[in-house]
Amino acid sequence: MTRISTLGEEGLIRRIARKIRTxxxxxxxxxxxCAVLKGPxxxxxxxxxxxxxxxxxxxxxxxxxxxxxxxxxxxxxxxAAMGGIPRHAVISLGLPRNIPIRFVDGLxxxxxxxxxxxxxxxxxxxxxxxxxxxxxxxILGEVEQGRQVLRSGARVGxxxxxxGQLGGSVRSGRHLKFTPRFEEARAIASRVKLHxxxxxxxxxxxxxxxxxxxxxxxxxxxxHEIPRRKGCSLSQALTEGEDFELxxxxxxxEADRLLAWSRRNxxxxxxxxxxxxxRGQGPVVQVVDPEGRPIPVSLTGFKHF
Amino acid sequence: MTRISTLGEEGLIRRIARKIRTxxxxxxxxxxxCAVLKGPxxxxxxxxxxxxxxxxxxxxxxxxxxxxxxxxxxxxxxxAAMGGIPRHAVISLGLPRNIPIRFVDGLxxxxxxxxxxxxxxxxxxxxxxxxxxxxxxxILGEVEQGRQVLRSGARVGxxxxxxGQLGGSVRSGRHLKFTPRFEEARAIASRVKLHxxxxxxxxxxxxxxxxxxxxxxxxxxxxHEIPRRKGCSLSQALTEGEDFELxxxxxxxEADRLLAWSRRNxxxxxxxxxxxxxRGQGPVVQVVDPEGRPIPVSLTGFKHF
Numbered sequence: 288m289t290r291i292s293t294l295g296e297e298g299l300i301r302r303i304a305r306k307i308r309t310x311x312x313x314x315x316x317x318x319x320x321c322a323v324l325k326g327p328x329x330x331x332x333x334x335x336x337x338x339x340x341x342x343x344x345x346x347x348x349x350x351x352x353x354x355x356x357x358x359x360x361x362x363x364x365x366x367a368a369m370g371g372i373p374r375h376a377v378i379s380l381g382l383p384r385n386i387p388i389r390f391v392d393g394l395x396x397x398x399x400x401x402x403x404x405x406x407x408x409x410x411x412x413x414x415x416x417x418x419x420x421x422x423x424x425x426i427l428g429e430v431e432q433g434r435q436v437l438r439s440g441a442r443v444g445x446x447x448x449x450x451g452q453l454g455g456s457v458r459s460g461r462h463l464k465f466t467p468r469f470e471e472a473r474a475i476a477s478r479v480k481l482h483x484x485x486x487x488x489x490x491x492x493x494x495x496x497x498x499x500x501x502x503x504x505x506x507x508x509x510x511h512e513i514p515r516r517k518g519c520s521l522s523q524a525l526t527e528g529e530d531f532e533l534x535x536x537x538x539x540x541e542a543d544r545l546l547a548w549s550r551r552n553x554x555x556x557x558x559x560x561x562x563x564x565x566r567g568q569g570p571v572v573q574v575v576d577p578e579g580r581p582i583p584v585s586l587t588g589f590k591h592f
Numbered sequence: 593m594t595r596i597s598t599l600g601e602e603g604l605i606r607r608i609a610r611k612i613r614t615x616x617x618x619x620x621x622x623x624x625x626c627a628v629l630k631g632p633x634x635x636x637x638x639x640x641x642x643x644x645x646x647x648x649x650x651x652x653x654x655x656x657x658x659x660x661x662x663x664x665x666x667x668x669x670x671x672a673a674m675g676g677i678p679r680h681a682v683i684s685l686g687l688p689r690n691i692p693i694r695f696v697d698g699l700x701x702x703x704x705x706x707x708x709x710x711x712x713x714x715x716x717x718x719x720x721x722x723x724x725x726x727x728x729x730x731i732l733g734e735v736e737q738g739r740q741v742l743r744s745g746a747r748v749g750x751x752x753x754x755x756g757q758l759g760g761s762v763r764s765g766r767h768l769k770f771t772p773r774f775e776e777a778r779a780i781a782s783r784v785k786l787h788x789x790x791x792x793x794x795x796x797x798x799x800x801x802x803x804x805x806x807x808x809x810x811x812x813x814x815x816h817e818i819p820r821r822k823g824c825s826l827s828q829a830l831t832e833g834e835d836f837e838l839x840x841x842x843x844x845x846e847a848d849r850l851l852a853w854s855r856r857n858x859x860x861x862x863x864x865x866x867x868x869x870x871r872g873q874g875p876v877v878q879v880v881d882p883e884g885r886p887i888p889v890s891l892t893g894f895k896h897f
Contacts, residue, residue: 289693296719302693303700309713312679322715324680324732327632334715336730338684340722374617375629379643379684379728388594388607395608408614410627410639414601417645419723423684425641425730427629 297497315437318501320368320486321428323435331435333428335365341420345463351390353463354422355397361488362426363405364467364531368486369437370476371430373469375408378424381417394422405469436476436535441483441502445563446542451532451555453491454519462529471555472533478548479541490528491560492572492586498534499563499571508561508574510582522584525574536563602802620742623806625673625791626733628740636740638733640670646725650768656695658768659727660702666793667731668710669772669836673791674742675781676735678774680713683729686722699727710774741781741840746788746807750868751847756837756860758796759824767834776860777838783853784846795833796865797877797891803839804868804876813866813879815887827889830879841868 291299304317314331315323321333339361341347345354359376366373378398382391402409407426450471456462468486475481485498491513499506515524532555537545542559549557574582596604609622619636620628626640644666646652650659664681671678683703687696707714712731755776761767773791780786790803796818804811820829837860842850847864854862879887 290690291687291693291696292689294693299693299696299719302697306700307704307707307714309715310711313713313715316713316715317717319716322680322682324713324715332732334680334682334730334732336682336684336717336728338686338718338720338726338728340686340720340726342723343721375627375639377627377639377641377730379641379730381643381645381726382596384597385595388596388599388604391596391604392607395611399612402612406615408618408621408629409612410614410618410621410629411624412622412641413643413728414604415643415645416648417724417726418647421643421645421686421722421726421728423641423643423718423726423728425639425682425684427637427639427732 320365336425337361338423351393352397355394358422359401364486366428367469367472371428373428375427378412381421436484439501441536445536452516454524456529483536487530490526492525625670641730642666643728656698657702660699663727664706669791671733672774672777676733678733680732683717686726741789744806746841750841757821759829761834788841792835795831797830
């Protein structure tokens with residue numbers, strides 16, 4: 288009997304996506320940070336959901352306001368990764384029967400704080416009994432038609448740029464307090480034509496692999512250019528995940544312009560960490576040293592199953 | 593320390609809704625079957641989510657295809673209750689690590705079957721590890737501007753109509769296989785101006801109480817007019833829930849027309865079960881016998897906490 292632990296999350300999603308057919312109002316369905324749907328004239332709708340589960344994404348002892356913040360922030364990050372603007376969210380809560388009401392109050396304090404910060408309307412949802420705390424947020428956003436940035440558009444020769452610093456997010460507690468790169472994504476996307484973008488939830492290694500696979504390409508990363516958070520090893524920066532930084536592929540001249548602009552205008556920082564190359568027989572993502580020699584390092588992140 | 597078990601689901605929702613402010617694109621936020629949002633010209637968007645939890649809404653031994661069907665069908669029912677058309681859905685799954693892949697395949701077989709039946713595009717979602725099976729669906733629909741039917745529009749003198757038959761849904765397994773009243777709701781709403789509508793998920797007693805509270809009114813129900821499913825007592829028809837029939841409030845002359853039309857055109861049946869009355873000192877919902885004498889019967893349904 289096959290269990291999902293042998294299939295993994297990626298395998299599961301591929302298995303599901305194969306069987307699903309969608310209509311002509313769906314511009315992009317399963318397989319990106321958000322679905323892209325036909326919207327009002329000149330606009331597309333963005334639609335996504337992200338679930339947090341106690342014991343997997345946070346501990347019961349965590350600050351409930353931080354859990355609430357994170358539950359919405361990960362969804363705002365998904366909208367940001369498409370180049371869009373978050374608008375409305377619904378929240379499904381699974382709660383153990385004996386949970387103190389101050390936990391729920393705290394959770395909503397965090398949710399509403401994040402909603403105010405990113406001008407998201409909390410418009411509904413569902414509340415049910417469950418053995419574990421489960422917070423599932425579905426978000427609706429929009430993007431100007433033709434301005435959506437998918438995972439699948441990276442081209443050979445593109446520069447790979449990443450915001451912020453990577454690694455140590457879970458250990459430091461940053462994963463519960465991070466600020467989604469919404470303003471940064473909008474500022475960047477208004478300046479240059481991005482070919483592809485993804486937010487780093489599982490780690491640079493696995494998420495860059497996803498972007499490459501979706502684009503039918505490969506990537507070569509300069510180990511010394513990866514912006515590591517203080518105290519983090521190369522391996523930690525590549526695989527710990529929960530960074531919620533943005534990774535983008537953009538033509539080389541545009542990347543030069545963007546990097547020059549970012550020095551004065553992007554507080555979180557922007558780094559060129561490598562480039563998109565042709566997909567060959569070798570690994571999809573290769574990490575190299577300053578002499579261009581491959582570094583043997585695992586790119587596998589957190590396993591959901 | 594207050595726990596949510598003392599507050600209950602209704603109390604919890606009121607507590608949450610009080611603290612939330614929304615922008616001008618929100619026509620109706622928390623507190624109805626769906627949120628109503630500004631959409632493309634001439635349309636409003638409908639947005640909702642509904643979560644199923646193993647051990648609460650279904651047993652682990654349940655047919656996974658039936659669980660998948662139900663997970664989407666309850667959301668289609670929410671859209672139907674607003675008079676709208678379902679369009680797109682995202683699915684968040686919480687799954688135990690050791691779950692057989694055939695359970696997930698079955699779940700998606702049911703989801704896609706329901707999606708095809710009601711022309712809903714499955715466009716994304718999230719998959720995470722959890723101790724219990726959790727299936728949360730968020731749905732996006734639309735309704736012609738001004739044609740949305742809220743819970744809050746019932747007027748004194750309105751007839752109360754209900755589709756189908758009530759009671760015994762969980763015992764018979766019908767709750768896993770029910771057909772949401774989408775076509776029926778569209779046919780009815782195109783014929784008359786409905787004042788208010790709600791789908792019966794928790795039972796006629798609790799859901800009619802909700803409709804009355806939202807409308808600032810009360811209701812008087814004729815016990816002998818309630819369409820009970822075979823073998824069900826009055827109390828079971830009032831409180832067992834999971835019927836997913838539609839309850840609507842409509843002016844008396846329109847109700848007469850609708851009832852006449854329904855005899856030839858509505859296979860599920862439509863019954864006038866009572867009327868909306870002024871809110872006084874007495875109970876919000878009163879059930880009476882053929883002589884108009886109040887029947888002492890509990891209207892409290894399934895407690896979520």
